[in-house]
Amino acid sequence: xxxxxxxxxxxxxxxxFSDFAELSEANIKxxxxxxxxxxxxxFKKGDVIIREGDKGDELYILYDGxxxxxxxxxxxxxxxxxxxxxxxxxxxxELAFIxxxxxxxxxxxxxxxxxxxxx
Numbered sequence: 120x121x122x123x124x125x126x127x128x129x130x131x132x133x134x135x136f137s138d139f140a141e142l143s144e145a146n147i148k149x150x151x152x153x154x155x156x157x158x159x160x161x162f163k164k165g166d167v168i169i170r171e172g173d174k175g176d177e178l179y180i181l182y183d184g185x186x187x188x189x190x191x192x193x194x195x196x197x198x199x200x201x202x203x204x205x206x207x208x209x210x211x212x213e214l215a216f217i218x219x220x221x222x223x224x225x226x227x228x229x230x231x232x233x234x235x236x237x238x
Contacts, residue, residue: 126154126182126235132208133180147180156233162228168211169226175215181205184232190224200224205232 127150130136136153139146158181160169168179171191181203188200188211199216215222216237 120191121170126157129182129208130154130180130235133210134208135210137214138220153237156237158238160234162232163210164228166228166232167225168228168232168234169222169224171213171222171225173222175212175218175220175222177236178210178213178216179226180206180210180237182235183232185229186211186232187227187229188224189227197225202229 127147128142130150130153131140131146136150139149143153151199160179167200168186169175169177171189183205185202185204187202189197191202203211211212211226212222213218
């Protein structure tokens, strides 16, 4: 992905990049390098972004829009865990991505969404 100052500023507000929150020249270079590894993806309202049980091979940063994270009961009934909005500077999918494990919840687009993903 082509880095822009807007994307770099957004990344600096995300918890996993908090060490680079001060936008010094060195930190901008580091976040620029991260940008080179990101893909922008778009999802329509209602789309499944992550499906519970799938292999976790991507970390998503919510760039625009809102999502809902849902889990399943032992009887396979879905329930809402939390709603997230891009203004909260959130990311998801990180645990399964880091552990190379299965996703423990599903993530649905509540609105049209844009994400930055790292695979």
